[in-house]
Amino acid sequence: MKLVLLSGGSGKRLWPLSNDARSKQFLPLLEGEHGKESMVQRVWRQLGVLGLQDHTHIATSKSQEDIMKSQLGEGIPLIMEPERRDTFPAIALACVYLFDVLKISRDETICFLPVDPFVEDSFFHTLLKLEDVLGRTGADIGLVGVSPTYPSAKYGYIIPHAEVEESADLFQSVRRFVEKPSEQLAAHIIEQERGLWNCGIFAFRLQYLLDQLQVRYGTISFEDFVGNYSNMPRISFDYEVVEKADNVVVIKYSGYWKDIGTWNTLSEELLQPVIGIGAVSNDCSNTHIINELDIPVQVLGISDAVVAASPDGILVCDKEASSRLKDEIYRWDGRPMYEERVWGWRKTLDYRKSDSGEEVLTKRVRVQAGKNMSYHCHHQRKEIWTIISGQGEVIVDRQRRTIRYGDVIQIPPGQMHSVYAISDLEFIEVQIGELLSDSDVYREHLLWSEAEHGGAPCAE
Amino acid sequence: MKLVLLSGGSGKRLWPLSNDARSKQFLPLLEGEHGKESMVQRVWRQLGVLGLQDHTHIATSKSQEDIMKSQLGEGIPLIMEPERRDTFPAIALACVYLFDVLKISRDETICFLPVDPFVEDSFFHTLLKLEDVLGRTGADIGLVGVSPTYPSAKYGYIIPHAEVEESADLFQSVRRFVEKPSEQLAAHIIEQERGLWNCGIFAFRLQYLLDQLQVRYGTISFEDFVGNYSNMPRISFDYEVVEKADNVVVIKYSGYWKDIGTWNTLSEELLQPVIGIGAVSNDCSNTHIINELDIPVQVLGISDAVVAASPDGILVCDKEASSRLKDEIYRWDGRPMYEERVWGWRKTLDYRKSDSGEEVLTKRVRVQAGKNMSYHCHHQRKEIWTIISGQGEVIVDRQRRTIRYGDVIQIPPGQMHSVYAISDLEFIEVQIGELLSDSDVYREHLLWSEAEHGGAPCAE
Numbered sequence: 032m033k034l035v036l037l038s039g040g041s042g043k044r045l046w047p048l049s050n051d052a053r054s055k056q057f058l059p060l061l062e063g064e065h066g067k068e069s070m071v072q073r074v075w076r077q078l079g080v081l082g083l084q085d086h087t088h089i090a091t092s093k094s095q096e097d098i099m100k101s102q103l104g105e106g107i108p109l110i111m112e113p114e115r116r117d118t119f120p121a122i123a124l125a126c127v128y129l130f131d132v133l134k135i136s137r138d139e140t141i142c143f144l145p146v147d148p149f150v151e152d153s154f155f156h157t158l159l160k161l162e163d164v165l166g167r168t169g170a171d172i173g174l175v176g177v178s179p180t181y182p183s184a185k186y187g188y189i190i191p192h193a194e195v196e197e198s199a200d201l202f203q204s205v206r207r208f209v210e211k212p213s214e215q216l217a218a219h220i221i222e223q224e225r226g227l228w229n230c231g232i233f234a235f236r237l238q239y240l241l242d243q244l245q246v247r248y249g250t251i252s253f254e255d256f257v258g259n260y261s262n263m264p265r266i267s268f269d270y271e272v273v274e275k276a277d278n279v280v281v282i283k284y285s286g287y288w289k290d291i292g293t294w295n296t297l298s299e300e301l302l303q304p305v306i307g308i309g310a311v312s313n314d315c316s317n318t319h320i321i322n323e324l325d326i327p328v329q330v331l332g333i334s335d336a337v338v339a340a341s342p343d344g345i346l347v348c349d350k351e352a353s354s355r356l357k358d359e360i361y362r363w364d365g366r367p368m369y370e371e372r373v374w375g376w377r378k379t380l381d382y383r384k385s386d387s388g389e390e391v392l393t394k395r396v397r398v399q400a401g402k403n404m405s406y407h408c409h410h411q412r413k414e415i416w417t418i419i420s421g422q423g424e425v426i427v428d429r430q431r432r433t434i435r436y437g438d439v440i441q442i443p444p445g446q447m448h449s450v451y452a453i454s455d456l457e458f459i460e461v462q463i464g465e466l467l468s469d470s471d472v473y474r475e476h477l478l479w480s481e482a483e484h485g486g487a488p489c490a491e
Numbered sequence: 492m493k494l495v496l497l498s499g500g501s502g503k504r505l506w507p508l509s510n511d512a513r514s515k516q517f518l519p520l521l522e523g524e525h526g527k528e529s530m531v532q533r534v535w536r537q538l539g540v541l542g543l544q545d546h547t548h549i550a551t552s553k554s555q556e557d558i559m560k561s562q563l564g565e566g567i568p569l570i571m572e573p574e575r576r577d578t579f580p581a582i583a584l585a586c587v588y589l590f591d592v593l594k595i596s597r598d599e600t601i602c603f604l605p606v607d608p609f610v611e612d613s614f615f616h617t618l619l620k621l622e623d624v625l626g627r628t629g630a631d632i633g634l635v636g637v638s639p640t641y642p643s644a645k646y647g648y649i650i651p652h653a654e655v656e657e658s659a660d661l662f663q664s665v666r667r668f669v670e671k672p673s674e675q676l677a678a679h680i681i682e683q684e685r686g687l688w689n690c691g692i693f694a695f696r697l698q699y700l701l702d703q704l705q706v707r708y709g710t711i712s713f714e715d716f717v718g719n720y721s722n723m724p725r726i727s728f729d730y731e732v733v734e735k736a737d738n739v740v741v742i743k744y745s746g747y748w749k750d751i752g753t754w755n756t757l758s759e760e761l762l763q764p765v766i767g768i769g770a771v772s773n774d775c776s777n778t779h780i781i782n783e784l785d786i787p788v789q790v791l792g793i794s795d796a797v798v799a800a801s802p803d804g805i806l807v808c809d810k811e812a813s814s815r816l817k818d819e820i821y822r823w824d825g826r827p828m829y830e831e832r833v834w835g836w837r838k839t840l841d842y843r844k845s846d847s848g849e850e851v852l853t854k855r856v857r858v859q860a861g862k863n864m865s866y867h868c869h870h871q872r873k874e875i876w877t878i879i880s881g882q883g884e885v886i887v888d889r890q891r892r893t894i895r896y897g898d899v900i901q902i903p904p905g906q907m908h909s910v911y912a913i914s915d916l917e918f919i920e921v922q923i924g925e926l927l928s929d930s931d932v933y934r935e936h937l938l939w940s941e942a943e944h945g946g947a948p949c950a951e
Contacts, residue, residue, distance in 0.1 A: 046789075309805075312812070312819050325842065326828065327804040329506075331819055332812025336793060340805060344787040345769075345798070347807050352772070352792025359772050359791055368786065380840040381855055381919070382785065383879060389896065391879040393853070393919050395841055415899055417875045417921040419843060419851040436849065437923055439875055439901060457843070459853050459921050461877040463897055 047344035176227025182217035342368030412464025421456035507804035636687025642677035802828030872924025881916035
């Protein structure tokens with residue numbers, strides 16, 4: 032059995048900490064064994080403990096590649112989607128990749144799961160039983176259903192056939208699905224129909240989906256799917272495949288499971304009321320501060336609230352209202368203020384546009400020891416770097432020199448450049464130009480060893 | 492009659508917008524005739540309309556000099572306290588200054604008032620009647636009492652002699668004072684004793700206080716008072732003088748008066764619920780955002796709250812709780828993040844201290860057209876300026892050159908420098924050094940015309 036973690040994710044549900052460059056599953060807010068960890072890191076660590084990492088791939092898109100490698104390591108096995116669509120195209124692409132590129136057998140059972148379930152280890156034991164259940168029953172698709180703890184109106188429900196009476200550990204065949212019922216209906220479903228929460232697990236023999244794809248698209252070549260990916264429907268695997276399948280089974284899981292999708296549910300997992308600089312007055316109860324800024328947050332006299340602050344913005348939210356955030360989020364067309372990259376991170380400090388259209392963007396940039404940026408240039412902007420910490424090397428126009436704390440490097444428009452960190456390197460970058468776009472980047476291949484030594488390639 | 496505005500003020504009551512460098516009376520949040528104005532600007536404008544500016548001085552301390560000149564103009568008549576103490580030493584020093592330095596007659600009536608009353612023009616008409624009342628009655632001190640609109644527990648009360656029955660316009664002699672009574676007692680004081688709110692106005696003949704000072708200190712020389720200012724008691728004029736006086740009168744004022752001392756009272760005067768970038772969800776009522784940051788603030792599902800954000804911090808406050816802010820404010824030993832200076836302003840973007848003690852402070856600095864900084868140097872730090880807007884001139888080591896958008900200026904430790912703005916000039920300043928203290932400034936006198944032209948005084 033192979034596992035595939037699906038890493039989609041919206042930047043909106045945990046705004047302002049999450050953004051398009053850092054979906055919620057990458058926020059380092061949970062208590063790990065060695066300090067704070069993200070949801071992705073937590074799941075990957077659990078898979079490691081259970082010896083499952085070698086059997087697992089992560090399906091993700093280009094925009095998450097850097098942060099995924101930064102959090103899980105360079106060697107993490109990724110299946111790259113050309114763009115982000117929905118779970119049906121993502122699962123189809125992953126299946127074709129496993130078969131066509133990795134030459135996995137058509138008989139292999141593949142189990143897809145979200146990248147961010149907040150569960151006990153026993154959840155994975157449950158999921159591993161699906162291979163055996165599929166084999167014994169000949170069912171098309173196997174699911175995991177979570178025993179509901181309250182009649183939630185926010186989840187989907189899996190309703191088994193009523194006539195089958197089995198122990199909790201065994202499978203049940205699925206009669207139908209109900210998506211986000213009212214609380215009243217949910218209570219009925221739980222009590223009268225033994226309904227289970229759908230937690231987004233899908234397992235099936237690879238053959239099952241490959242056959243459908245062959246019929247529908249006339250090909251199961253990975254190259255073809257990548258080329259046509261943008262034409263595939265934006266539709267979920269539930270709607271497109273599971274609900275049309277003849278024979279679906281579900282295994283019940285009765286352990287801890289949680290969908291950390293809102294500030295309310297996330298804050299329940301935080302051990303301290305304040306992360307970052309800040310304080311909550313004594314008369315507040317059940318109020319959390321999550322502050323990534325360098326300035327303090329003071330909450331005075333407000334209970335049951337979350338205050339989340341990042342370079343992207345500040346959210347002040349009643350916990351009950353936090354599920355509405357995705358729809359209510361302030362429409363602000365600002366660029367992401369914090370970006371994690373494979374070589375480190377950069378954080379926007381200041382942005383200014385003059386009446387005449389000149390733009391100035393000031394950032395603090397960190398390059399981790401031993402890492403380097405690609406060799407690149409910008410046509411529309413000048414950059415001034417003031418090194419504020421650490422040691423490294425820059426290449427400007429193929430000339431290489433060492434840099435350290437206090438040095439100033441000026442890079443005119445059109446000049447190719449790169450930087451390598453000997454020790455953790457930080458600099459303040461001031462970008463000046465007519466158009467400060469992230470797409471104004473032109474890369475060339477240059478091995479670090481190809482650059483000439485000892486030059487003075489840039490004005491100091 | 493002369494007026495003296497007393498500009499004290501704490502940086503805490505309207506934190507984080509107010510700080511030690513910008514007390515609450517300087518916050519530009521009120522609706523003026525030409526856009527937003529501060530409390531100080533509002534009062535000064537009212538005095539101008541009434542033709543009273545020429546008869547008015549402002550008693551303040553060194554730390555407010557720059558922002559006072561920046562908001563009211565260079566020529567504003569200031570009485571400078573060597574340090575901030577309380578209203579008794581401030582009023583004593585001002586009286587000595589008026590007599591000893593300005594040679595004002597001992598017979599002149601002087602009226603002291605807070606710099607930030609939020610009142611109608613008729614308030615000033617009432618106050619002007621005090622001269623006549625003092626003359627007719629021979630009273631020592633004249634006060635203005637505001638007709639209470641509710642039994643507040645937050646104000647002081649002036650209680651007149653009960654036996655005197657007069658019309659509202661005339662004076663009453665004062666029997667006693669009650670400071671911050673309970674609401675129940677306040678109701679009794681208002682109904683049974685015709686008590687009035689004490690709004691901090693004191694008028695008396697200059698002679699009255701000079702005599703007391705001569706007896707107590709043996710001098711009424713301004714120089715002596717400046718020299719001994721730090722030994723004067725930290726005590727209010729109410730306690731030290733008014734409550735000990737034999738014959739105090741009060742005039743009743745029945746117009747609009749408000750003490751804008753908390754976020755709750757300030758927000759009542761704001762016309763829009765959001766100042767700056769931000770949004771409040773539709774289900775909130777009576778919630779205000781005051782945001783001086785460049786990132787959005789989103790409030791979701793929280794009513795009766797104030798969210799105030801500045802480079803100094805973020806406050807999320809229940810309105811009723813806002814009077815407790817002064818005591819609850821987060822103890823954070825950060826430097827002021829925004830400073831208004833006579834030549835413009837500077838705003839901290841980023842601060843970093845490495846493990847080895849090296850500090851890096853990044854600021855955006857604006858110098859207004861036609862203004863210049865003093866000629867100064869720093870011994871402990873290097874500065875790198877990247878000009879991001881406008882045109883100007885720098886002098887570094889007596890060499891003068893023009894600078895514009897895109898230029899980079901490096902100023903090593905110990906090198907004297909200054910900058911002059913031809914048009915509004917902005918730059919990003921990166922300070923690097925072992926000790927980034929505001930006190931590491933050494934000034935020399937240099938006329939702008941004395942510097943040599945055309946040099947290349949600084950590495951580019």
